[in-house]
Amino acid sequence: MPIATFFAKSCTWKQCSARARAFTVLFVPHSGQKAQRLRLPAWALGAAAVFVLTFVGGLSWFGYDYVRLRANERELVRLRIENCQQAEQIESLAQEAAAVQERLVEVDQLDAEVRALLGLPSRGEEPEPTLSRGRLGQPQGGPGRRVTTDDIQATLQAAAASIDPQKEKLAQLQEEVRQEQQRLAHTPSGRPVQGTITSRYGTRRSPYGRRTEFHEGIDIAAPYGTAVKATGAGTVVYSAWRSGYGRMVVIDHGYGYRTAYAHNSKNKVSVGTTVERGDVIAYVGSSGRSTGPHLHYEVIYLGVKKDPARYF
Numbered sequence: 001m002p003i004a005t006f007f008a009k010s011c012t013w014k015q016c017s018a019r020a021r022a023f024t025v026l027f028v029p030h031s032g033q034k035a036q037r038l039r040l041p042a043w044a045l046g047a048a049a050v051f052v053l054t055f056v057g058g059l060s061w062f063g064y065d066y067v068r069l070r071a072n073e074r075e076l077v078r079l080r081i082e083n084c085q086q087a088e089q090i091e092s093l094a095q096e097a098a099a100v101q102e103r104l105v106e107v108d109q110l111d112a113e114v115r116a117l118l119g120l121p122s123r124g125e126e127p128e129p130t131l132s133r134g135r136l137g138q139p140q141g142g143p144g145r146r147v148t149t150d151d152i153q154a155t156l157q158a159a160a161a162s163i164d165p166q167k168e169k170l171a172q173l174q175e176e177v178r179q180e181q182q183r184l185a186h187t188p189s190g191r192p193v194q195g196t197i198t199s200r201y202g203t204r205r206s207p208y209g210r211r212t213e214f215h216e217g218i219d220i221a222a223p224y225g226t227a228v229k230a231t232g233a234g235t236v237v238y239s240a241w242r243s244g245y246g247r248m249v250v251i252d253h254g255y256g257y258r259t260a261y262a263h264n265s266k267n268k269v270s271v272g273t274t275v276e277r278g279d280v281i282a283y284v285g286s287s288g289r290s291t292g293p294h295l296h297y298e299v300i301y302l303g304v305k306k307d308p309a310r311y312f
Contacts, residue, residue: 089149096156103163110170117177185277186253188231188311192261193284193295195222201307207291216305217260217298224293226284228261229277231311236273236281245296246288249281262296263287 023045027036115122199219206213230251237258238250245262249269252258265285275281286293299308
């Protein structure tokens with residue numbers, strides 16, 4: 001194997017530059033053969049040095065760029081996986097939001113029913129109140145805070161948790177309103193017949209003498225055969241002749257109320273008939289102890305006869 005030896009005469013930089021000295025490379029073989037000389041000019045060695053430095057620099061740059069690209073590739077893969085996971089989370093949240101929306105629609109429908117029962121304007125006709133908290137899907141956070149899927153999910157869960165109590169309250173209110181409407185529908189209200197009141201509730205002079213008596217109802221004069229109407233929903237518990245009252249109808253309205261309609265020319269309903277307010281139950285007459293065509297009307301509450309005028 002030959003040995004290459006590098007020789008150069010010593011000189012200063014200025015001397016070498018001035019003389020444009022060359023460099024000799026000596027190859028000495030181990031076999032004892034004649035040594036070989038290679039003379040290189042100074043500029044060739046400089047060019048070779050520049051080439052080596054350029055090659056090493058380029059190789060280093062490409063190595064760094066390769067490492068950077070691999071790192072970016074790994075980051076891209078990680079971001080893709082994270083993006084897929086977030087897409088699945090968003091899809092799940094979207095389904096949850098749809099379920100919440102359906103429940104909100106149910107609450108709105110129930111709210112509308114309650115408002116209709118109460119005769120109140122619909123929610124759309126009322127001024128929208130100012131909310132003290134963020135709207136659905138807008139979690140609370142400080143300025144510049146990044147909203148995460150956890151924030152959205154927490155907001156949706158909070159909204160969903162607040163629906164059931166509100167819905168239960170509305171359902172209870174609806175039931176109470178229905179019960180109240182039913183009670184009002186059965187409570188005597190209005191006049192059973194249009195006409196002139198000839199004798200009011202309370203103490204009066206008897207139409208059959210000079211003595212006084214307590215009148216337990218109201219007499220309303222009306223033409224013979226005028227329709228007599230029920231003043232509330234209920235069930236007929238009496239429809240027959242009664243001494244002094246003539247043909248008489250008694251309706252049990254429930255809730256402690258009963259009404260009586262007397263001196264009829266004809267009863268249209270029979271015992272057990274269910275009636276609503278405004279249904280015709282009899283016709284004005286002068287049967288029984290009567291001085292002319294009129295209706296004797298009574299309101300009884302818990303067994304005590306009340307002034308019917310209070311229910312007109």
